[in-house]
Amino acid sequence: MNDATPAPITHVDLQAEYQASGVADILDELDRELIGLSPVKQRIREIAALLIVERARKNLGLSFDPPTLHMSFTGNPGTGKTTLALRMANILHRLGYIRKGHLVSVTRDDLVGQYIGHTAPKTKEVLKRAMGGVLFIDEAYYLYRPDNERDYGQEAIEILLQVMENNREDLVVILAGYSDRMDQFFTSNPGFRSRIAHHIDFPDYANEELLSISENMLARQNYHFAADAKTVMASYIEARRQQPHFANARSIRNALDRARLRQANRLFISAKGPLDAEALSTITAEDIAASRVFSGGIEQKKA
Numbered sequence: 001m002n003d004a005t006p007a008p009i010t011h012v013d014l015q016a017e018y019q020a021s022g023v024a025d026i027l028d029e030l031d032r033e034l035i036g037l038s039p040v041k042q043r044i045r046e047i048a049a050l051l052i053v054e055r056a057r058k059n060l061g062l063s064f065d066p067p068t069l070h071m072s073f074t075g076n077p078g079t080g081k082t083t084l085a086l087r088m089a090n091i092l093h094r095l096g097y098i099r100k101g102h103l104v105s106v107t108r109d110d111l112v113g114q115y116i117g118h119t120a121p122k123t124k125e126v127l128k129r130a131m132g133g134v135l136f137i138d139e140a141y142y143l144y145r146p147d148n149e150r151d152y153g154q155e156a157i158e159i160l161l162q163v164m165e166n167n168r169e170d171l172v173v174i175l176a177g178y179s180d181r182m183d184q185f186f187t188s189n190p191g192f193r194s195r196i197a198h199h200i201d202f203p204d205y206a207n208e209e210l211l212s213i214s215e216n217m218l219a220r221q222n223y224h225f226a227a228d229a230k231t232v233m234a235s236y237i238e239a240r241r242q243q244p245h246f247a248n249a250r251s252i253r254n255a256l257d258r259a260r261l262r263q264a265n266r267l268f269i270s271a272k273g274p275l276d277a278e279a280l281s282t283i284t285a286e287d288i289a290a291s292r293v294f295s296g297g298i299e300q301k302k303a
Helices: 015-023 023-033 038-059 081-094 117-130 153-166 179-188 190-195 207-220 228-238 250-271 277-281 285-289
Strands: 071-074 103-105 132-135 170-178 198-202
Touching: 015 023, 015 038, 023 038, 023 081, 023 117, 038 081, 038 198, 071 081, 071 179, 071 277, 081 103, 081 132, 081 170, 081 198, 103 117, 117 132, 117 153, 153 190, 170 179, 207 250, 228 250, 228 285, 250 285
Parallel strands: 071 170, 071 198, 103 132, 132 170
Antiparallel strands: none
């Protein structure tokens, strides 16, 4: 029998750790799935590198204090904040920083009650579900309503702050919302700002990026643009973003849903016989040009 004590680890191959963790696959998938967002993707890669180095330091027996991982995602609607939160949960789980890797997405209504004694159990139930994973609070600034003295959001905030501090090794909280409103929220709630380690701003998509996003969205549903439809879609994007309630990729998804509706109606009314897969899968210029956006209208509020 060999009772020799295993030799202590003296070196760590960071690239090997990176590949073995599966994080490289997640980030590559992110590049394929999400168009644009270069500064956001770069920041996610930097955070992943930090976590790999911290894990390597722990394996070498160096002093190790688990990094604070709570985050703030700011930007306009439809810029990929929820998608990035899902990927971040996966990365943190692969690297061993959270037990489960699931994402619990909530808003104020899921945390704040309507009467005395209602908020604490609601908030604690959400936190219980999120433990071991990531809690994503969208439009987090609505938690704080200083103009309403009977509002119970402050109670939810106090519970969240306590759990964020005391359960850092078992829960990551991501706050999300418009940049200016989140700045005001952090000013009014300095306890949150001091617990947020990573502030990531999501830029709006450029027109050409939104056009590529529209093609990808159609492709995932086995549709495609006719040659002239792509040009009309580009014009639609330029016109739509000048109108109120534009929400980046979310507005594009809504526009394509309506284009498919028009396509289906057109085919149903005009078809004189059997249709092949090409006809059933093609969005034409007519399907896009019929949008009220081109006449100055908005097809759907806040779309």
